[in-house]
Amino acid sequence: MKKSIAILLILVLATVGLFAAVDNDKKDATIKINALVNDYSAFGVSKTAVVENGFKSIALFQKSVSSSVDTKVEMLDLHSSVKVGFLSGINNTTGKVKLSITIADLVSDNGKIAMLVSPTEATIAPSASSKFGTLQNTLIQVKEKETGAAALAPAGTYTTTITISLISG
Numbered sequence: 778m779k780k781s782i783a784i785l786l787i788l789v790l791a792t793v794g795l796f797a798a799v800d801n802d803k804k805d806a807t808i809k810i811n812a813l814v815n816d817y818s819a820f821g822v823s824k825t826a827v828v829e830n831g832f833k834s835i836a837l838f839q840k841s842v843s844s845s846v847d848t849k850v851e852m853l854d855l856h857s858s859v860k861v862g863f864l865s866g867i868n869n870t871t872g873k874v875k876l877s878i879t880i881a882d883l884v885s886d887n888g889k890i891a892m893l894v895s896p897t898e899a900t901i902a903p904s905a906s907s908k909f910g911t912l913q914n915t916l917i918q919v920k921e922k923e924t925g926a927a928a929l930a931p932a933g934t935y936t937t938t939i940t941i942s943l944i945s946g
Contacts, residue, residue: 814869816869816870817835817867817868817869817870818866818867818868818869818870818874818901818943819835819838819866819867819868820842820864820865820867820874820876820901820912820941821839821841821842821843821844821864821865821866822842822843822844822845822846822862822863822864822865822917822941823841823842823843823846823862823863823865824846824848824862824863825863826863826914827841827842827863827865827913827914828841831865832865832867832909832911832913835867835869838865838867841865842865846861846862848861848862850919852927852928852930852935853927853928855883855890855892855919855920855921855927856920856921856924856925856927856928857920858895858918858919858920859918859919859920860916860917860918861917861918861919861939862917863914863915863917864876864878864899864912864914864915864917864941865911865912865913865914865915866899866901866911866912867901867909867910867911867912868901868902868903868904868909868910868911868912869904869909869910870903870904870910871903871904871905872903873900873901873902873910874900874901874910874943875898875899875900875943875944875945876898876899876900876901876912876943876944877897877898877940877941877942877943877944878894878896878897878898878899878939878940878941879894879897879939879940879942880892880893880894880919880937880938880939880940881937881938881940882937883921883927883935883936883937884935884936884937885930885931885933885934885935885936887930887931887932887933888930888931888933888935889935890921890922890923890926890927890930890935891921891922891923891926892919892920892921892922892937893919893920893921893922894917894918894919894939895917895918895919895920896915896917898944899912899915899941900912917939919937919939
């Protein structure tokens with residue numbers, strides 16, 4: 778019985794010593810959590826306007842746009858602005874992203890026609906208040922630079938490219 782009491786007394790003292798060592802007069806304990814969100818600014822083109830759902834995540838946005846769109850136009854329609862597609866963008870940084878929009882001449886083996894594109898610049902807004910910065914469905918239009926040039930063009934298949942480039946961001 779004395780051995781049992783002695784062993785029990787030793788266990789009680791050891792337990793009290795462990796709790797005293799852990800306490801150290803601290804009232805709080807913390808767990809630090811780090812979560813990395815990589816920055817991105819993405820833009821793309823589409824034949825039709827991107828639906829609002831396309832701007833809810835980077836994955837949905839990338840499914841909604843392409844890096845290239847093929848569009849056919851009627852040459853005689855180039856006397857006025859012709860809709861050729863849409864430019865959209867998404868941004869999760871706190872800075873705005875500027876894009877340049879340029880067009881080359883419309884060229885065939887038999888001639889070329891100087892072209893204009895509108896707009897020539899676009900901006901993807903910065904991210905703020907837990908929302909993505911977006912550039913939604915900016916209509917891209919083209920037309921001949923010199924009035925009547927498209928109507929006088931020699932026969933042939935004419936092509937050009939609109940290039941959208943990152944200026945800053």
